[in-house]
Amino acid sequence: MTNDPTTLPAHGDPVLRVDNLVKEFPIQAGLFRRQVGLVQAVSGVSLDIHEHETLGVVGESGCGKTTLGRTILRLLEATSGSVTYKGESVSGAPNSRMRELRRHMQIVFQDPFASLNPRMAVRDIIAEPLRIHGESRAVASARANELIDAVGLLSDYGNRYPHEFSGGQRQRIGIARALALQPTLIILDEPVSALDVSVQAQVVNLLEDLQNEFKLSYMFIAHDLSVVRHISDRVAVMYLGKVVEVADRDSIYDRPSHPYTQSLLSAVPVADPNAERNRRRIVLEGDLPSPAAVPSGCRFRTRCPIAAERCSYEEPEMQTLADGHEVACHFPLSPGESLIEVAAARGR
Amino acid sequence: MTEPVISFDDLSVSFPTDDGMVRAVRNVSFDVEPGEVMAVVGESGSGKSVTALAAMRLHPGSTEITGEVRFGGRDLLGIGEKEMRRVRGNGIAMIFQDPMTALNPVMKVGAQIAEMVLTHDDVSKKEAWTRAADLLESVGVPEPGRRVKQYPHEFSGGMRQRAMIAMAIANGPDLLIADEPTTALDVTIQAQVLEVMKTAQEATGAAILLITHDLGVVAGIADRVVVMYGGRVFESGSADQVFYRSQNPYTRGLMSSIPRLDAPKGERLIPIPGTPPNVLNPPSGCAFGPRCAFASDGCHEAHAELMSVGFDGTHRSRCHKLAELPDLFAAAETR
Amino acid sequence: MSDTTVEQHQLEAEGLSIKPKSFGRQTWERFRRHRLAMISFVILVLLISSFWIVPILSPYGVNEYDIKDLSQGPSWKHPFGTDDIGRDLMTRTMEGAQVSIYIAAVVALVSTGIGTLLGAFAGYFGKWVDAVVNQMINLILVVPAIVVLLVMGIKFGGSVNQVALLVAAISWITIARIVRGLFFQIKEAEFVQAARAAGAGPGRIIFRHILPNAMGPVLVQITLVSGAAIILESTLSFLGLGVTPPNTSLGKLISDSKGFITVTPSRVLIPGAILTALVLCLNFLGDGLRDALDPATRKTRQ
Numbered sequence: 001m002t003n004d005p006t007t008l009p010a011h012g013d014p015v016l017r018v019d020n021l022v023k024e025f026p027i028q029a030g031l032f033r034r035q036v037g038l039v040q041a042v043s044g045v046s047l048d049i050h051e052h053e054t055l056g057v058v059g060e061s062g063c064g065k066t067t068l069g070r071t072i073l074r075l076l077e078a079t080s081g082s083v084t085y086k087g088e089s090v091s092g093a094p095n096s097r098m099r100e101l102r103r104h105m106q107i108v109f110q111d112p113f114a115s116l117n118p119r120m121a122v123r124d125i126i127a128e129p130l131r132i133h134g135e136s137r138a139v140a141s142a143r144a145n146e147l148i149d150a151v152g153l154l155s156d157y158g159n160r161y162p163h164e165f166s167g168g169q170r171q172r173i174g175i176a177r178a179l180a181l182q183p184t185l186i187i188l189d190e191p192v193s194a195l196d197v198s199v200q201a202q203v204v205n206l207l208e209d210l211q212n213e214f215k216l217s218y219m220f221i222a223h224d225l226s227v228v229r230h231i232s233d234r235v236a237v238m239y240l241g242k243v244v245e246v247a248d249r250d251s252i253y254d255r256p257s258h259p260y261t262q263s264l265l266s267a268v269p270v271a272d273p274n275a276e277r278n279r280r281r282i283v284l285e286g287d288l289p290s291p292a293a294v295p296s297g298c299r300f301r302t303r304c305p306i307a308a309e310r311c312s313y314e315e316p317e318m319q320t321l322a323d324g325h326e327v328a329c330h331f332p333l334s335p336g337e338s339l340i341e342v343a344a345a346r347g348r
Numbered sequence: 349m350t351e352p353v354i355s356f357d358d359l360s361v362s363f364p365t366d367d368g369m370v371r372a373v374r375n376v377s378f379d380v381e382p383g384e385v386m387a388v389v390g391e392s393g394s395g396k397s398v399t400a401l402a403a404m405r406l407h408p409g410s411t412e413i414t415g416e417v418r419f420g421g422r423d424l425l426g427i428g429e430k431e432m433r434r435v436r437g438n439g440i441a442m443i444f445q446d447p448m449t450a451l452n453p454v455m456k457v458g459a460q461i462a463e464m465v466l467t468h469d470d471v472s473k474k475e476a477w478t479r480a481a482d483l484l485e486s487v488g489v490p491e492p493g494r495r496v497k498q499y500p501h502e503f504s505g506g507m508r509q510r511a512m513i514a515m516a517i518a519n520g521p522d523l524l525i526a527d528e529p530t531t532a533l534d535v536t537i538q539a540q541v542l543e544v545m546k547t548a549q550e551a552t553g554a555a556i557l558l559i560t561h562d563l564g565v566v567a568g569i570a571d572r573v574v575v576m577y578g579g580r581v582f583e584s585g586s587a588d589q590v591f592y593r594s595q596n597p598y599t600r601g602l603m604s605s606i607p608r609l610d611a612p613k614g615e616r617l618i619p620i621p622g623t624p625p626n627v628l629n630p631p632s633g634c635a636f637g638p639r640c641a642f643a644s645d646g647c648h649e650a651h652a653e654l655m656s657v658g659f660d661g662t663h664r665s666r667c668h669k670l671a672e673l674p675d676l677f678a679a680a681e682t683r
Numbered sequence: 684m685s686d687t688t689v690e691q692h693q694l695e696a697e698g699l700s701i702k703p704k705s706f707g708r709q710t711w712e713r714f715r716r717h718r719l720a721m722i723s724f725v726i727l728v729l730l731i732s733s734f735w736i737v738p739i740l741s742p743y744g745v746n747e748y749d750i751k752d753l754s755q756g757p758s759w760k761h762p763f764g765t766d767d768i769g770r771d772l773m774t775r776t777m778e779g780a781q782v783s784i785y786i787a788a789v790v791a792l793v794s795t796g797i798g799t800l801l802g803a804f805a806g807y808f809g810k811w812v813d814a815v816v817n818q819m820i821n822l823i824l825v826v827p828a829i830v831v832l833l834v835m836g837i838k839f840g841g842s843v844n845q846v847a848l849l850v851a852a853i854s855w856i857t858i859a860r861i862v863r864g865l866f867f868q869i870k871e872a873e874f875v876q877a878a879r880a881a882g883a884g885p886g887r888i889i890f891r892h893i894l895p896n897a898m899g900p901v902l903v904q905i906t907l908v909s910g911a912a913i914i915l916e917s918t919l920s921f922l923g924l925g926v927t928p929p930n931t932s933l934g935k936l937i938s939d940s941k942g943f944i945t946v947t948p949s950r951v952l953i954p955g956a957i958l959t960a961l962v963l964c965l966n967f968l969g970d971g972l973r974d975a976l977d978p979a980t981r982k983t984r985q
Contacts, residue, residue, distance in 0.1 A: 060534035060535065060536060060537075061534055070876070073880055075876050075879055075880060098882075099882040102880060102881060102882040103882070105880075106880060106881070107876075107877065107880045109873040109876065109877065110873075111873055114872050114873040114874065115872075115873035115874050115876075115877055116874055117874040117878075117892055117895075117896070118706060118896065119706055119895040119896055120891075128878065128881060128883075129881035129882070132878075132881050132882050132883050132887065133881075133882060161706055163706070163709070166623040166624065166626075167392075168623055169623060174877070177877065177881075180881075181881065196391040196392055196561070196623075196624055197391060197561055197562075197563070197602060197605065197606055198391060198601065198602055198605050198619065198620040198624065198639075199619070199620075199623060199624075200605070200606070200619075201605035201606070201607070201617035201618065201619030201620070202619040202620075202621070204607065204617055204619075205616065205617055205619055208616075223534065223535065225535070225609060226606070226607045226608060226609045227607050229607070229609060229611070230607035230611065230615075230617065253609065263536060264535060264536060265609070266539075267535040267536045267538065267539040268535055268564065268609055269535075269538070269539075269542075269562065269564025269565050269567065269568050270564050270567060270568075270608065270609055270610070271563035271564045271566070271567045271591070271603065271606055271608070272567055272591065272608075273567045273568075273570075273587045273588055273591050273592075274588075275567070275610075276564075276567045276568040281539055281543075283536075283539050283540055283543055284536045284539075284540070287504040287505075287506055287507065287537065288504070288534070366713055366716065
């Protein structure tokens, strides 16, 4: 296994391009399940993922990050917008072509207890994608054995059933299944957040090793900002269905431009008592608004300490700042500027 | 030194399951001093929650408990159920992980807080409701007058957790037990709730026993820390002792396995190999032995005793290799 | 880490037990601990096998009558007594019970087949498929079952198979409703999403992923449906619309003896007791299966 966590700069054509993707869910009510409204879980997200790159997608629950991942893979059908894989339209692919495309794009789920069929032995779970794509039982089993080894499980485990394993082991099985078809892109939907702290690091390291070994591109969806910083090359921050900021990993953590990014980062608890004593935490007021009733203008304005009048009627466009950050805010913070100080200066 | 609020003395808890006896807590002893925040840290199966539930006597009937839990001058495990009910809420209050299941969904939030007030205080119903609104205000719920008349499902996750805290502090308890109070919440809401807990503690002077797996939360709020693994206390001491001068391979491993927000680029995580022990089939000897980088044959034979490290007796650790640890850690560092 | 031999300490480090347990094996171990269900299971096996063994050993034929012994109570010669035309009731009861069991089995098979298939399609595809199946279920639910059976019984009743199919035509709805509900729930599970993400089509998803995970509750329901089928058949036969002579069944035996309840009460009591025992055992068996299959108690870790 390679031990080289170097990150390649984004270059060339993206492996995956998401353009203005929208996913709406109907709100149904009453006896006849009449549609009474729409929730936009994902409202106009555009992203690129390059070869051998990890794009972290962070946000709080309800921000649409999980829906985004599933809509990209067409586990949910998009309402509008497009997804292209290496220049080929995924959104418009007919069923037969979609089956082929699925070879290239796989997913690892959050809940290791729900993502494995309890009635199938581990080897069959991992071999199944190959069987679906027409491999013989013998070939699929042999490949499954290799994968069991590749994700650091003992080959003896192939005959066991998922319920015997702990969360971390199950997540390895889920990763092996995702690798079975030799994809180029894997969407990792909160792959470590259900795991014990001591086990999370094992899985993160495994994901990094596999990425280097198989030249994978990752979309790493998570709410844990520390893990995202660790694994990502670039990070996209989502709030209420929209991407509010995208930038390189270190840049976004060291110089967050969007007020939401900055408050999110300041809220992350750090396992260091001295750092905790000395830090100034921005405690955001209020709760996340319901996705069924998003605020007008900028969606973050109801909780933003520096919101101005303009924010209430004009939705900010995504703009590229001098330091390369893409940010959707009328008043982005310049590098080094602290939200607390800016807010204080404005008399709030 | 003042009398501790609660002291766990040689507490062991076992319960039967279909697959055999689970010895969830094994000979656990520690104290919580008045007004302090004591964090019990551990992973799944460490016994941290079971310890807390034993203090509240909220465990199922088939559970076997030995040892003592001393609170207010008596052993909570030895008193009658009626007396225990007076202790709950009045002396010890609990904040649960999931406020949605801990609050009654068909009762107004105000009614639930008022009921708490009424069971322990002889006041009129009207006054209890006023108190409920005041309590909600004190935990930062806006428009408390309107909010008391709402049902739990009309509250957001963060607001529900505040309502839970309001209920918990309603009768000015001496001890608040918070079982993973922020685990179900988003980071920005988590920051709010921790803030509220701190404020509530300062206002009431209650001690907090915080059960969590999140070392970040512990670092932010705890005065002292107990680290549990496989049902046993592995290390205990002040937050600084445990975070900066840990004398335990498990605690050290845990610290180095979490990614840090301020870590330099490309730094590789150092995970603990293996999996937390199977509660039904724990390893022989030291529970951490099979995963420990420093373990030798002796570690797999018997478990170590919890020993004092340093001179003032405030820092304790459980490890067969306690004497060699500083050298072992130093050697591991240079590798 | 590619050793094929697994050492004890490796398993300990990974928190695993040494012996792999399959889902079925684990369920069986749980079931064995459910004492009432185990006893019921044993009684059921003994009862049912006796239904087939006793007539073979019996010196009397089913329709062989003995004019000397009419309407006798239990005796050494005729342990269950004789009926009003002198037939040995032990042989007849066993033969009748065979018919009841046969009907229960056919009902279980047919209604599970129809119910599972329709419920699966309704739950998986939703939309109009679900609407159609739901309307069928509602139709059967709103029309009183016994009335339908009576009317249909007059037209189709008589042969054992006809009675069984009639009862099955009503019993499938309980299975269909359970399967439909389970499918709605399980199709959202992440392992099903994972199969879709791998390119699996509806057939594979339904039969390989969802159905095996829905079979637990269905199995429980089958035991209850079988019990209900035995009762329904007896009701029909009691009302004279079930199996017709020379065939007999437990219900028919009770029906035939209703005029003799004062003369030889054992003629009613014995088939009645067997009937009750069968249905009770099936229900307890269902309880045991439910507990053994309940996913809530399945977690090995806290």
